[in-house]
Amino acid sequence: ETLIELSKKMPKTELHLHIEGTFEPEQMFAIAQRNQVKLKYSTVDALKAAYQFTNLQDFLDLYYQGMSVLLHEADFYDLTMAYLKKVNSENVVHVEIFFDPQGHLSRGVSFEPQIRGIYNALQDAEKKWGMTSKLIMSFLRHLSEESAFDTLEQAKPYLAWIDGVGLDSSEVGHPPEKFLRVFEACKKLGLKITAHAGEEGPPEYVWQAINQIGVDRIDHGNRALEDDKLIDTIKERNLTLTVCPLSNLKLCVVTDMKDHPIKNMLALGLHATVNSDDPAYFGGYMNDNYASLINGTGISKDELFQLAQNGITGSWMEDHVKEQHLKGLH
Ligand code: ES4
Ligand code: ZN
Numbered sequence: 381e382t383l384i385e386l387s388k389k390m391p392k393t394e395l396h397l398h399i400e401g402t403f404e405p406e407q408m409f410a411i412a413q414r415n416q417v418k419l420k421y422s423t424v425d426a427l428k429a430a431y432q433f434t435n436l437q438d439f440l441d442l443y444y445q446g447m448s449v450l451l452h453e454a455d456f457y458d459l460t461m462a463y464l465k466k467v468n469s470e471n472v473v474h475v476e477i478f479f480d481p482q483g484h485l486s487r488g489v490s491f492e493p494q495i496r497g498i499y500n501a502l503q504d505a506e507k508k509w510g511m512t513s514k515l516i517m518s519f520l521r522h523l524s525e526e527s528a529f530d531t532l533e534q535a536k537p538y539l540a541w542i543d544g545v546g547l548d549s550s551e552v553g554h555p556p557e558k559f560l561r562v563f564e565a566c567k568k569l570g571l572k573i574t575a576h577a578g579e580e581g582p583p584e585y586v587w588q589a590i591n592q593i594g595v596d597r598i599d600h601g602n603r604a605l606e607d608d609k610l611i612d613t614i615k616e617r618n619l620t621l622t623v624c625p626l627s628n629l630k631l632c633v634v635t636d637m638k639d640h641p642i643k644n645m646l647a648l649g650l651h652a653t654v655n656s657d658d659p660a661y662f663g664g665y666m667n668d669n670y671a672s673l674i675n676g677t678g679i680s681k682d683e684l685f686q687l688a689q690n691g692i693t694g695s696w697m698e699d700h701v702k703e704q705h706l707k708g709l710h
Pocket of ligand 2: 548657
């Protein structure tokens with residue numbers, strides 16, 4: 381059995397996934413049509429041809445355009461269900477999904493249809509396939525603290541459906557400490573906390589996420605490797621890194637998959653995991669991300685299992701559920 385075959389068969393978790401980043405061009409055009417809204421691109425091929433990014437912002441500009449056709453609860457349901465169906469076929473057994481409410485609120489789409497559509501799809505996936513999930517509301521860091529507080533207020537009637545909060549969008553110039561008070565309020569509400577840090581931003585932003593915000597996890601974290609003391613701190617605190625190989629390649633965080641730092645992260649004792657981030661934009665879902673690591677970096681069988689195991693231990697599943705999944709892995 382090849383490592384590729386093994387990686388496909390393994391039960392996997394996804395801990396870093398933006399649901400709006402799973403919007404495939406074909407589905408985007410179909411929903412645009414039924415909502416009678418126009419996209420900037422006239423064909424699927426023209427849109428796909430635009431998916432060439434040199435940095436995070438290039439991608440975000442298209443990502444916000446793409447999500448602009450989502451208007452109704454059914455749109456959010458269909459988007460989420462299409463993703464869940466895809467990863468169920470890849471033996472993903474647990475997902476922790478981000479959504480960006482401000483990307484929709486700013487267009488006049490209220491909180492309720494967003495979360496109801498996403499949540500109902502997650503529930504249906506559990507009923508159909510036993511796939512478990514957590515939902516993470518993410519704040520857009522290029523917007524103000526006030527906007528984040530307003531979003532949290534709108535989320536309050538739905539807190540039973542929300543497991544954690546995150547921080548995403550344009551990193552440089554928007555350090556975690558900008559949202560210190562918002563995350564304090566979230567913590568008081570019992571929400572888990574994660575933040576994108578060290579994707580394009582400096583190690584200082586990862587320090588802030590840990591020491592000021594008190595994150596339970598770090599999304600990406602690539603640039604933490606520039607700071608030895610930071611590496612030690614991430615280990616001491618047992619913080620999981622949600623690493624996204626194809627995302628890193630497409631956004632030029634790494635220039636070649638053979639230079640991807642994930643093997644180094646494992647060798648340093650960091651709890652790295654494999655995730656797809658925005659699979660419709662970055663060229664692949666969970667199995668493609670594993671395949672790119674196997675083909676590009678030459679990870680070993682032991683490293684493959686370590687990554688899958690880290691995905692279970694780094695998840696926000698209840699401890700007894702983690703135990704079950706760990707047994708299923710070997
Ligand atoms: C994102 Cl790859 C990435 N980084 C930061 N924010 C994001 N939102 C969606 N994908
Ligand atoms: Zn991300």
